[in-house]
Amino acid sequence: MKLNLNIEPLENWLTAKNQPLLISGPCSAETEDQLLTTAHLLAATGKVSVLRAGIWKPRTRPGEFEGIGSIGLEWLKRAKAETGLPTAVEVANAKHVEEALAAGVDILWIGARSTVNPFTVQEIADALKGHDIPVLVKNPVNPDLQLWIGAIERINKAGITKIGAIHRGFSSFEKSSFRNEPMWEMAIQLKTLCPELPIINDPSHICGNRELIPYISQKALDLDMQGLMIESHLDPSVAWTDAKQQLTPAAVNELMERLTVREPESQNEAFVDKLAELRKQIDKIDDLLLQKLGERMKIVEKIGEYKRDNQVTVLQVNRWDEILKKGTAFAKALKLDEHFTEKFLELVHGESIRLQTEILNEGKATQEGIAAEQHAEVKA
Missing domain, CATH: 3.20.20.70 (Aldolase class I)
Known part of the structure; x- marks a missing residue:
């Protein structure tokens, strides 16, 4: 906005x-x-x-x-x-x-x-x-x-x-x-x-x-x-x-x-056309990234349900260490910045934790909500 x-x-x-x-x-x-x-x-x-x-x-x-x-x-x-x-x-x-x-x-x-x-x-x-x-x-x-x-x-x-x-x-x-x-x-x-x-x-x-x-x-x-x-x-x-x-x-x-001063825009037609073409490629890759993230979170939801049903905690440090080590090593091979990779993986992992926590506490939150409503009705 x-x-x-x-x-x-x-x-x-x-x-x-x-x-x-x-x-x-x-x-x-x-x-x-x-x-x-x-x-x-x-x-x-x-x-x-x-x-x-x-x-x-x-x-x-x-x-x-x-x-x-x-x-x-x-x-x-x-x-x-x-x-x-x-x-x-x-x-x-x-x-x-x-x-x-x-x-x-x-x-x-x-x-x-x-x-x-x-x-x-x-x-x-x-x-x-x-x-x-x-x-x-x-x-x-x-x-x-x-x-x-x-x-x-x-x-x-x-x-x-x-x-x-x-x-x-x-x-x-x-x-x-x-x-x-x-x-x-x-x-x-x-x-x-x-x-x-x-x-x-x-x-x-x-x-x-x-x-x-x-x-x-x-x-x-x-x-x-x-x-x-x-x-x-x-x-x-x-x-x-x-x-x-x-x-x-x-x-x-x-x-x-x-200092080198660069223009925010260029009037060169060939430059504009080439930039538009490259941006289209980026847009396609961004769409694929979001699609894959969506698919990943669907699997995360299933993991959350499985952990809930088997009374297992959301956070498992060994698994996170494994993701971080494997991810940063792969990113290094791809010549991606290590700091950027860590921040990206932390964001994805944080959202995974949030989703799983929500699933584990879904039933409890519902029960607490019903109890609160009933208590309010009694007071009224």
Whole structure:
């Protein structure tokens, strides 16, 4: 089901100097000289569309640098006047919104820690009523698509039509090479529900280190995201916040030079015809896969009935280990990704467990249901 949002196309409210759209600037505005120098170096690349800077910094623990505060807005205003770049800042409450608007900030964004809290988002939405300013909404810290959608809807209902999303990855307890797991499927689901919604990728916060930024940036563009938000500092080694994930302006320029920008569609007739032919082949295979899954689940139902009649438990760990080992070995021979194979087998096995559990408890559930109805009738 598609989302019912009133959204203006990105090109109506933000014209990128080059493609893809690039929002860049320091994680935190530290000093006036640091911000202005970084801004001029970024502007000189000719590749930056918007200058970003953290003015208020929500930190994980107290005592860390929490942003220079309102004075940084004056520095940002000067940077805009000297470079011609529009500006963007993060806002986390109504006061931030009011001060940013008064300072002439061009774009606001809502951070991951704010998106996770509907009360905070609603406060920001209320402060935005009556204003015509672009707002970007980062995904929540935790992987919750409904929270992300809800935040976007709240801002949209406040009358903001120039709205976009920022994909910055999600917190995970599992150890990973990334600071925040990309979980690309979440951004893809959001785009599927609202195709007109611009989505910008934030490789800085996904990676947490500058070495991985090129890889994530290219993947984001290959998934047809509209642009990138990359943190940049004139000297990352002395940055007051997130030093490891910031790039120098020169490195930002080099990164943009190396990225390959592909079109979402092609007008080449031969390409279109060949793609349609290959997609037909995929459709046929998908139909066969679903047919075979249906046949498999019919056998699962018979197994469930047999286990029920013989008082045997649903889960038998040895059998699951056998399926997993055999399946991953066969998949490896077919050159299928091991992680994908495990996830697929887990999904199929999970549905098999669900069906068998339902069958084993079918009679019991019916008896409990009849007893509950009889009890209700007696009470009545």
